[in-house]
Amino acid sequence: MLTSVATPLIDGVAPFEFGVICEVFGIDRTDEGVPAIDFRVCAETADPVRTGVGAWMTAEQRFDALVTADLVAVPASRIRDEYPPAIVDALRAAHANGAILLSVCSGAFLLGAAGLLDGRACTTHWRHAEELARRFPKARIDPDVLFVDDGEIVTSAGTAAGIDACLHVVRRELGSAVTAAIARRMVVAPQRDGGQRQFVETPTPPQADSLQPTLTWMLDRLDTDHSVATLAAHARMSERTFARRFAAETGTTPHRWLTSQRVLHARRLLEETDFSVEVVAHRSGFGTAALLRHHFTAAVGVPPKDYRRSFAH
Structure with a gap:
């Protein structure tokens, strides 16, 4: 049962991808039959975190709140050679504690830096797929899909694909009725159809x-x-x-x-x-x-x- 979701803020976080996670998991929709979710926005310290578009955000909780969450949703952020050790350690601890880890777009690089993509099927934005493969050669990267569900690790392609991945996790953990309620409020399709297989969706042109x-x-x-x-x-x-x-x-x-x-x-x-x-x-x-x-x-x-x-x- 998905009762708690945590999302980390690090320097260079992408506001849209962060907002997608907040929209799906962070809004109270219990009046529409959506189960209550303990939503946590976390950062290493209480200091403001710089986004990738010149704005700043602060988080109420620290990275230790990631470790006990049912789902850790990692938004896109600036790709870098080295990620802060505190977030890498927190993601490893959350995974070891049984959390589902979801990345949106370039958030997959952070999962890779934590060693969580080794031997796994995964994806990221098509522009970054070759670099992800070069950095993490043990990962099995599919650059052509909207998202990949590999059990406790779910990775999505760029930008709006994060909506599909987030709704997929909701559907997998909480069922179609809850997904439909959230999607209706977001004015998006609860599931975009395509020619892919059981756990992978590909986009079709909007109606x-x-x-x-x-x-x-x-x-x-x-x-x-x-x-x-x-x-x-x-x-x-x-x-x-x-x-x-x-x-x-x-x-x-x-x-x-x-x-x-x-x-x-x-x-x-x-x-x-x-x-x-x-x-x-x-x-x-x-x-x-x-x-x-x-x-x-x-x-x-x-x-x-x-x-x-x-x-x-």
Whole structure:
């Protein structure tokens, strides 16, 4: 159970990536069903810490508060040859104490400096991937993904990918309903779909507003067959215009988009209900268990029953 999250401030910290961590874990949303989280912002001393954009921040707690946290979320910061020994030691101690460690963007270099990436699958911003590989040759770096979940170590690519990684950890530890509540307040998708496997997501182009009513209508009717003709009629467009606009705004076809959303809905049902695979297939719009298994395994990397075994709450 994720009940405490700590994030460290060091010289050169990136405000956006730090803000992502605060937005996901640091805001009290208990009135929306999100469990209370003991959120700790930590620094080596009480002195202000300089950010990478000319501003300064101070932290209420010291690095010793990292050691007892369930999750330590490391924001991006200036990459350097040597990191402060105090933060390196604190991250090692937190890991030894059983904490999950999450890095956003260049925060992976700090995990590497602490020796926590050796032998692990990980990622960082694509511009820094070669340097990360050079500095930490024992790490298994994938520069093409949005984030990598390697158990107690989760690393993300640059900037907004940190949102996806943070929400993934929430989903993994607290479930889809909590993730949806946080994402709704942040006005972001609770999970961006893509062609990757069970623990790795890749980004797709954002959805524009012009088709949003039709996309919402499709989501409310996942168990209904949809043709381009019916979707175009709902959007009040010709079929040709609709197909062109849909591809431009979502980066894919209506059929592929609908399939990915059905897989996502099936994942939620497998996690949160005890419905049989046949019922899940029907409610998610696949119709048969065989068709669900085909699409689910292709998208997620494991069959529905194996996924439920790992993620059911």
